[in-house]
Amino acid sequence: MPVVAIVGRPNVGKSTLFNALTRTRDALVADTPGVTRDRIYGRAELDGRTVILVDTGGLDEAGGEVELGAQAQTRLAIDEADLVLFLTDARAGVVPVEHEIASDLRNRGKAVIQVVNKTDGLDPDMALAEAAELGLGDIFPIAASHRRGLEQLGHAVVERLPEPEDSSVPDDDGLRLALIGRPNAGKSTLLNRLLGEERALATPVAGTTRDPIHATIERDGVRYHLIDTAGIRRRRGSQEGIERFSTIKALQSMEQARIVCLVCDVVEGITEQDARLAGHVIEAGRGLVIALNKWDALDKDRRRAVLVEVAERLDFARFAPVVTISALHGSGLGELTDAIEHVQAAGEQELSTGALTRVLRDAVEAHPPPSVQRKTPKLRYAHGGGHFPTRIVIHGNRAKGIPDQYQRYLVNCFRKHFRLTGIPVRLVFREGDNPYAGRRNPLTPRQIQKRRRLKQFTQRKNRKR
Numbered sequence: 001m002p003v004v005a006i007v008g009r010p011n012v013g014k015s016t017l018f019n020a021l022t023r024t025r026d027a028l029v030a031d032t033p034g035v036t037r038d039r040i041y042g043r044a045e046l047d048g049r050t051v052i053l054v055d056t057g058g059l060d061e062a063g064g065e066v067e068l069g070a071q072a073q074t075r076l077a078i079d080e081a082d083l084v085l086f087l088t089d090a091r092a093g094v095v096p097v098e099h100e101i102a103s104d105l106r107n108r109g110k111a112v113i114q115v116v117n118k119t120d121g122l123d124p125d126m127a128l129a130e131a132a133e134l135g136l137g138d139i140f141p142i143a144a145s146h147r148r149g150l151e152q153l154g155h156a157v158v159e160r161l162p163e164p165e166d167s168s169v170p171d172d173d174g175l176r177l178a179l180i181g182r183p184n185a186g187k188s189t190l191l192n193r194l195l196g197e198e199r200a201l202a203t204p205v206a207g208t209t210r211d212p213i214h215a216t217i218e219r220d221g222v223r224y225h226l227i228d229t230a231g232i233r234r235r236r237g238s239q240e241g242i243e244r245f246s247t248i249k250a251l252q253s254m255e256q257a258r259i260v261c262l263v264c265d266v267v268e269g270i271t272e273q274d275a276r277l278a279g280h281v282i283e284a285g286r287g288l289v290i291a292l293n294k295w296d297a298l299d300k301d302r303r304r305a306v307l308v309e310v311a312e313r314l315d316f317a318r319f320a321p322v323v324t325i326s327a328l329h330g331s332g333l334g335e336l337t338d339a340i341e342h343v344q345a346a347g348e349q350e351l352s353t354g355a356l357t358r359v360l361r362d363a364v365e366a367h368p369p370p371s372v373q374r375k376t377p378k379l380r381y382a383h384g385g386g387h388f389p390t391r392i393v394i395h396g397n398r399a400k401g402i403p404d405q406y407q408r409y410l411v412n413c414f415r416k417h418f419r420l421t422g423i424p425v426r427l428v429f430r431e432g433d434n435p436y437a438g439r440r441n442p443l444t445p446r447q448i449q450k451r452r453r454l455k456q457f458t459q460r461k462n463r464k465r
Contacts, residue, residue: 002161003052004044005081007074007105009097010058012089013117017144018042018055021154041214046154049161054081059101076198078105083160084112085153086136090119090127094134102134111160114139115153120146174216174223175344178257180281182273185265186293190327191215191228219337227253254280258347258388259287259340259422263327266292266302270309278317285389287343287422288320291336295324319415320422343422347388351418356382356392363413372401389424399429 006014019025022042040055054077057070078084084105088098105112114136119127120143128139140156142149179187192198195217213228254260260281264274281288292306303324310322321339325332360382369377377398385391392414411425443451 001043001050001052002082003054003080004046004083004085004157004161005054005056005077006085006087007056007059007078007101008087009060009095009101012058012087012092013144014058014087015040015055017085017087017115017117017142018053020144020147020150021046021053047151047158049158051157051161060097072198078108078110081110082162083157084110085115085157086112086134087115087117088131088134090116090122090131090141093130098134102136105136112136113153113156113160116141117144119143120148174225175259175340176225176227176257177340178227178229178254178260178286179263180229180254180260180277181263182265182268182271182277185263186327187228187263188213190261190263190291190293190325191226193327193330193333194219194224194226222337222341227257229253254286255284257286259289259343260284261289261291261336261340263291263293265294266306266324267294267297269306270313272313275313275316278314278320282317282424285424285426287347287388288317288424289336289339289343289422290314290317290320290322292322292324293327296326296329296331319420339422346419346421347390347423349418351384351390351392353381353383355418356384356414359413359417360394360410363410367406367409369402369406372398377402385426385428389426390420391426391428393428393430395430397431399431402429 006017008014018040021044023044024042042053042055044051044053056074056077059071059074060067086101086105088094102112114131114134116127116131116139119141124141127141131139138156140149140153142153144150179190181187191213195215213226215226215228217224217226262274262278262281264270278288278290290310292310295303298306311318314320321343323332323336323339325336360379364379369379371377375398377396379394379396379399382392382394385393394410407427410427414420415423415425
């Protein structure tokens with residue numbers, strides 16, 4: 001598919017246009033300049049043609065390491081694009097930095113469409129006249145927040161794109177993997193190491209990543225759909241508005257994935273926030289792999305202490321594989337991908353009714369369920385009920401009152417027998433209906449006569465009293 005990049009100075013509406021064309025909310029939008037820092041990819045249907053749309057950070061005078069890195073990401077997007085949408089702000093007019101951007105685009109020899117945003121309520125002729133001084137050819141006025149002018153823009157984009165090429169690559173869903181963790185745990189570095197390129201901006205500054213970063217790779221015949229997310233802090237009250245929205249998007253990305261890799265910074269140790277994030281993954285029913293990053297920075301004694309912290313703080317997630325890695329140097333990545341693929345295979349396996357029922361009966365024979373209101377539950381059979389999380393439906397009598405401890409015992413039996421490594425297991429109990437409930441047999445004439453005589457006898461007896 002052709003690649004279309006949206007570029008411009010900060011706060012001209014690039015992310016708003018990206019969301020409007022992709023019909024998503026993947027890009028974070030705020031009035032604060034410089035919110036977008038990485039390349040954000042999405043699919044857009046423009047005039048019947050599917051394109052890859054890229055949202056980029058603003059091109060302006062950089063003041064720090066993060067801004068310089070964001071501009072480098074934008075220039076990488078320009079280099080890989082087949083067409084560039086140069087977005088300007090009609091309300092602010094043309095500023096000097098936009099002349100520099102236009103000159104740079106001409107020097108790169110890229111096909112460019114100039115787009116003037118925020119034209120709602122303004123005289124379009126005046127806005128276009130001022131924008132024409134950049135000398136980039138045809139100009140298209142739009143109002144991205146109100147979706148005005150997008151149809152004409154889509155038609156112009158398709159006209160300037162190269163002819164589509166036939167592709168024999170099958171549409172494979174692949175393995176959807178999300179990277180989550182605390183800020184500065186090394187998620188973006190791990191993403192770049194897996195991809196083999198500087199796809200996401202990685203700096204020592206905590207909170208560099210704000211938007212979820214999507215990327216696709218293929219390793220050993222397995223296609224990975226990677227999602228790098230923003231770091232999630234513990235105290236929401238101390239976060240600025242943009243960071244809170246980044247946290248929401250990180251959690252939404254976790255819901256979209258099937259496997260979640262929790263990246264932990266072992267230099268700082270295993271914290272309560274790591275345990276809280278692992279709990280979010282389990283509650284969402286996603287496969288969990290724990291990656292202990294920066295392992296090369298620890299000595300032997302500290303490594304033993306970290307493993308003890310993992311066993312204590314993440315005791316509830318003991319079913320998840322734990323892998324030690326160094327995202328910066330690439331050590332342990334083979335073990336990490338092996339663990340991820342193993343969890344994917346465990347979550348996708350089909351559990352037959354016969355095998356589940358045999359495991360259930362063996363577990364009940366070894367340890368019968370405790371009595372509920374002086375009545376012993378009877379668990380008859382089990383069958384599969386879904387994937388991610390793995391659901392097991394158990395049918396029986398008085399099954400809904402089984403205590404949590406016995407449910408955990410059954411989960412461990414199923415997990416051990418089917419090797420459900422890294423996969424949360426949910427038990428769903430169903431009670432069978434009484435087949436005779438609500439049914440009454442009709443009385444025969446003799447029974448009716450007998451019932452009448454008994455009633456008369458009872459009445460006479462009561463009168464004598």
